[in-house]
Amino acid sequence: MMARTPTQNALAAVELMRDGRFAEMGDMFAPQVRALVTADAIQRGWAAGVDRYGPVVATGMAVSEAAGPGAVVVRIPVRFQHGEVAVVVSVNNAGWLTGIQFAAAEAAQPAAPWEAPEYVDVAEFDEKDVTLGAGEFAVPGTLSLPHRPGPLPAVVLLCGSGPLDRDETIGRNKPFKDLAWGLASRGVAVLRFDKVTYVHGAKLGKVRGFTATDEYVPAAVAAIQLLREHPAIDSARVFVLGHSLGGTVAPRVAHAEKSVAGLVILAGGAQPLHWATVRQITYLASLEPAAAAAAQPAIDAITAQARRVDSPDLSPQTPASDLPFGVSAAYWLDLRDYRPAEVAAGLGKPIFVVQGGRDYQVTVADDLAIWKAGLVGRPDVTIRVYDADNHLFTPGTGRSTPAEYEPVQHMDPEVVADIAGWLS
Numbered sequence: 001m002m003a004r005t006p007t008q009n010a011l012a013a014v015e016l017m018r019d020g021r022f023a024e025m026g027d028m029f030a031p032q033v034r035a036l037v038t039a040d041a042i043q044r045g046w047a048a049g050v051d052r053y054g055p056v057v058a059t060g061m062a063v064s065e066a067a068g069p070g071a072v073v074v075r076i077p078v079r080f081q082h083g084e085v086a087v088v089v090s091v092n093n094a095g096w097l098t099g100i101q102f103a104a105a106e107a108a109q110p111a112a113p114w115e116a117p118e119y120v121d122v123a124e125f126d127e128k129d130v131t132l133g134a135g136e137f138a139v140p141g142t143l144s145l146p147h148r149p150g151p152l153p154a155v156v157l158l159c160g161s162g163p164l165d166r167d168e169t170i171g172r173n174k175p176f177k178d179l180a181w182g183l184a185s186r187g188v189a190v191l192r193f194d195k196v197t198y199v200h201g202a203k204l205g206k207v208r209g210f211t212a213t214d215e216y217v218p219a220a221v222a223a224i225q226l227l228r229e230h231p232a233i234d235s236a237r238v239f240v241l242g243h244s245l246g247g248t249v250a251p252r253v254a255h256a257e258k259s260v261a262g263l264v265i266l267a268g269g270a271q272p273l274h275w276a277t278v279r280q281i282t283y284l285a286s287l288e289p290a291a292a293a294a295a296q297p298a299i300d301a302i303t304a305q306a307r308r309v310d311s312p313d314l315s316p317q318t319p320a321s322d323l324p325f326g327v328s329a330a331y332w333l334d335l336r337d338y339r340p341a342e343v344a345a346g347l348g349k350p351i352f353v354v355q356g357g358r359d360y361q362v363t364v365a366d367d368l369a370i371w372k373a374g375l376v377g378r379p380d381v382t383i384r385v386y387d388a389d390n391h392l393f394t395p396g397t398g399r400s401t402p403a404e405y406e407p408v409q410h411m412d413p414e415v416v417a418d419i420a421g422w423l424s
Contacts, residue, residue, distance in 0.1 A: 074091060117411070128143050128145070156220055196215060209316065237261050309332045350382075
């Protein structure tokens with residue numbers, strides 16, 4: 001890549017699309033995702049926008065926002081003849097593009113400072129910084145501690161996939177900050193922390209054999225132990241709540257740390273991750289029928305990679321480039337035969353499974369059905385579906401899309417209240 005800023009790379013990508021130079025634009029994507037983003041798919045996606053809004057009239061000033069260490073999201077206002085949209089481009093620290101999508105025009109406006117949702121009362125709790133673990137892979141976190149007399153129930157939050165911070169910042173939203181402050185306002189102590197992949201991503205890139213267990217379990221166990229030793233907290237009521245991939249691995253954390261009082265599975269994936277990825281990409285292709293045919297090569301590519309994960313020939317020596325998203329074979333070997341619902345059923349602990357009805361990433365049909373089957377007949381299991389909610393548990397209507405995650409919004413107050421009630 002040429003030595004350009006993330007903003008320059010994002011603007012160059014938009015100019016290449018505007019000029020019809022789709023093959024060149026495809027070469028700007030990171031190698032690990034390039035097989036999923038063909039020149040034809042880019043062309044069809046851009047053409048669908050032009051068909052809807054007319055030719056491009058002008059490109060406005062880009063807004064850049066950090067999206068974790070070594071990652072930037074660039075939002076570019078593009079005015080077409082019949083409307084304006086924001087082109088949202090994700091760029092990594094090497095200058096490669098990792099994603100691009102259309103969003104509502106307001107997404108290109110500078111982000112306002114985060115504001116607490118209405119269900120938060122900041123007078124009800126204090127926060128302090130903590131460190132989990134020791135050595136080069138220790139991670140920082142935040143303990144939200146209610147002012148109420150103890151001993152208090154407490155919960156450790158596990159973020160979803162990717163190098164996420166303790167607030168689980170996604171676009172302009174901070175669902176784990178919403179949740180932590182909402183629970184602390186209701187008398188539940190909450191410990192959330194930056195993922196090791198967020199803090200130490202560059203170092204971990206050189207660690208052979210890094211797995212999902214390494215990604216979650218050490219920091220989570222350290223967090224549980226910190227809470228159990230805190231004088232204000234009831235050591236018998238320390239729970240684990242995982243969202244998305246964090247929900248998938250939450251039973252593994254409870255298996256590793258037997259003192260866990262129970263689990264909250266918040267949109268936790270139960271379908272094998274590599275096949276869930278195929279399903280998600282297929283769903284996203286269906287959102288733009290005009291570009292669906294162009295997406296088929298990407299679907300075929302990720303399907304072939306998912307089959308390699310299932311192959312008996314998969315070994316630690318299998319090149320990461322042959323596997324979904326360029327993730328190492330060790331990671332997939334660790335997850336391939338893991339069945340979270342079966343592990344959860346064997347724990348003998350109370351479980352609250354929370355699911356959004358409009359979630360396309362973790363779905364009622366493909367994931368919740370597995371949790372239900374695995375936990376059937378358990379009187380200490382509560383399952384609740386919030387029909388209007390998406391993967392971030394923000395309410396909406398119609399089919400959920402990635403663009404829905406862009407506007408500033410907060411976690412559904414009913415979900416926060418129900419989790420607080422269950423934990424208490």
